[in-house]
Amino acid sequence: MVENIFLNLYFIGILAIGYNSFKKVKTSSHFFIANREANVFQVTGSLLATVLGSSAILGNVASTYSIGWAGIWLLLCAAFGLLMLLPLIKRFEKFKGYNLPELLGSFHGEEVRVLSSFIISIAWIGIVAAQIMGAAQIMGIISNFSYIQSVLLSGVIFIIYTILGGQLSIIKTDCIQLVFILLGVILCFLFLPDFNLNYVPLSVINEKFSTLDLIVLVLTYSSTFLVGPDIYSRLFCAKNSDIAKKSILISVSILIPLAFILTRIGIYAAGAYPNLTNGQSPLLYVAAHTLPKGISLMLYFGLLSAIISTADTCLLTSASIFTEIFTKNLETQKSIKLTRVSIALFGIFSILVALKLKFILSSLLLALSVYSGALIVPALLGILGYRFKKEFVLSAIILGGAIALLGKVYGGSNANYILIFAFFINAITLMLGRKK
Numbered sequence: 416m417v418e419n420i421f422l423n424l425y426f427i428g429i430l431a432i433g434y435n436s437f438k439k440v441k442t443s444s445h446f447f448i449a450n451r452e453a454n455v456f457q458v459t460g461s462l463l464a465t466v467l468g469s470s471a472i473l474g475n476v477a478s479t480y481s482i483g484w485a486g487i488w489l490l491l492c493a494a495f496g497l498l499m500l501l502p503l504i505k506r507f508e509k510f511k512g513y514n515l516p517e518l519l520g521s522f523h524g525e526e527v528r529v530l531s532s533f534i535i536s537i538a539w540i541g542i543v544a545a546q547i548m549g550a551a552q553i554m555g556i557i558s559n560f561s562y563i564q565s566v567l568l569s570g571v572i573f574i575i576y577t578i579l580g581g582q583l584s585i586i587k588t589d590c591i592q593l594v595f596i597l598l599g600v601i602l603c604f605l606f607l608p609d610f611n612l613n614y615v616p617l618s619v620i621n622e623k624f625s626t627l628d629l630i631v632l633v634l635t636y637s638s639t640f641l642v643g644p645d646i647y648s649r650l651f652c653a654k655n656s657d658i659a660k661k662s663i664l665i666s667v668s669i670l671i672p673l674a675f676i677l678t679r680i681g682i683y684a685a686g687a688y689p690n691l692t693n694g695q696s697p698l699l700y701v702a703a704h705t706l707p708k709g710i711s712l713m714l715y716f717g718l719l720s721a722i723i724s725t726a727d728t729c730l731l732t733s734a735s736i737f738t739e740i741f742t743k744n745l746e747t748q749k750s751i752k753l754t755r756v757s758i759a760l761f762g763i764f765s766i767l768v769a770l771k772l773k774f775i776l777s778s779l780l781l782a783l784s785v786y787s788g789a790l791i792v793p794a795l796l797g798i799l800g801y802r803f804k805k806e807f808v809l810s811a812i813i814l815g816g817a818i819a820l821l822g823k824v825y826g827g828s829n830a831n832y833i834l835i836f837a838f839f840i841n842a843i844t845l846m847l848g849r850k851k
Contacts, residue, residue, distance in 0.1 A: 433584050437580050451652060457586050457589070464725070467725070472721055475489045476681040496643075497641075501660060507650065510651075514644060515644040523803065526809060535644050539761075550573075551569055570763075597717070603706060631831045635787040644736065648731075687705065688700055731754075789816030790812060790816075791838070812841070819833075
């Protein structure tokens with residue numbers, strides 16, 4: 416099959432880029448933050464490529480298929496979170512660390528750094544797993560691989576690529592990946608047939624997606640762009656704060672129309688193919704049954720690019736943060752070696768999760784709910800200059816994360832209320848320990 420040839424060449428190219436970057440990694444700064452030399456083009460490309468993973472693209476279209484125009488909120492909430500981040504950029508200028516837990520540690524102490532590192536590194540396994548699931552779905556269409564084979568192959572590719580080049584390869588190739596992403600999605604949108612007028616999609620707020628659902632999405636999704644380890648890892652690569660700000664503004668200006676495009680594709684899928692099962696991706700089904708073969712192939716590789724960009728960023732983030740629990744800093748060659756070992760371990764765990772769950776959005780939202788309930792409030796208040804007693808910060812993180820996890824796993828119809836309660840308890844606990 417021609418598709419198999421293209422797929423093999425694509426993966427060989429990815430690994431070749433990783434190997435080329437491997438030879439250029441000289442210091443920990445190169446490996447973890449691309450030596451803080453990224454320009455506007457590179458930071459913007461990396462930001463967008465990180466945001467537009469399998470959850471944002473496949474998940475957006477899938478949720479639109481079920482809830483109508485309300486599906487547009489996913490990317491709009493991402494754009495909103497990035498906009499809220501703009502006023503905070505100047506506050507990072509004097510920070511010389513590599514990641515979010517280091518920032519939290521500078522606010523609240525070493526114990527908080529260690530606890531937040533543990534929570535983020537474990538939660539991010541679910542996000543990497545979501546990307547592997549998306550890659551497996553696409554590879555199953557392009558090739559004759561089974562789901563299990565696709566999960567294993569894509570997972571191994573992600574692991575090897577991230578081990579080789581670290582942030583240096585990620586920041587440079589994300590711009591190329593972004594071109595594939597945008598080209599694939601836009602061509603899919605442009606080549607859709609006329610809309611099915613017999614299908615009337617649900618509005619942006621409806622019986623399947625309430626105002627309360629939107630509030631929870633802002634709390635658990637927008638907040639991860641305001642205070643998120645992957646987003647911060649992009650911004651810490653920028654040469655200066657002006658480049659970071661410009662990159663955020665450009666990213667938002669692209670995300671907003673893209674939210675409409677992906678939602679419109681989902682609405683078309685719901686009108687044209689109303690009887691898809693839960694295991695079928697509406698976007699991939701449209702590509703296979705509606706689009707010309709060349710356009711569908713472009714979309715598949717665009718989606719693979721999106722997934723690889725997000726997966727390698729998340730994998731490096733979780734592995735480097737976990738390594739720092741034991742090394743206490745990442746400014747040594749030993750830290751690079753240990754991080755590469757951690758990448759392999761976290762990648763393997765992510766593959767196992769992908770084999771077990773098989774639902775992209777559930778994996779993503781479970782991870783983000785735990786992270787949000789535990790760390791968003793302490794991080795944001797710390798950035799804004801508030802300081803709290805160490806034991807109260809630790810209690811707030813544990814209580815908020817545990818309640819959010821319980822709400823997501825056992826909450827049922829009350830899950831949204833429990834998630835909001837997690838934020839409330841987190842904030843109240845912190846305020847009880849505020850330093851005068």
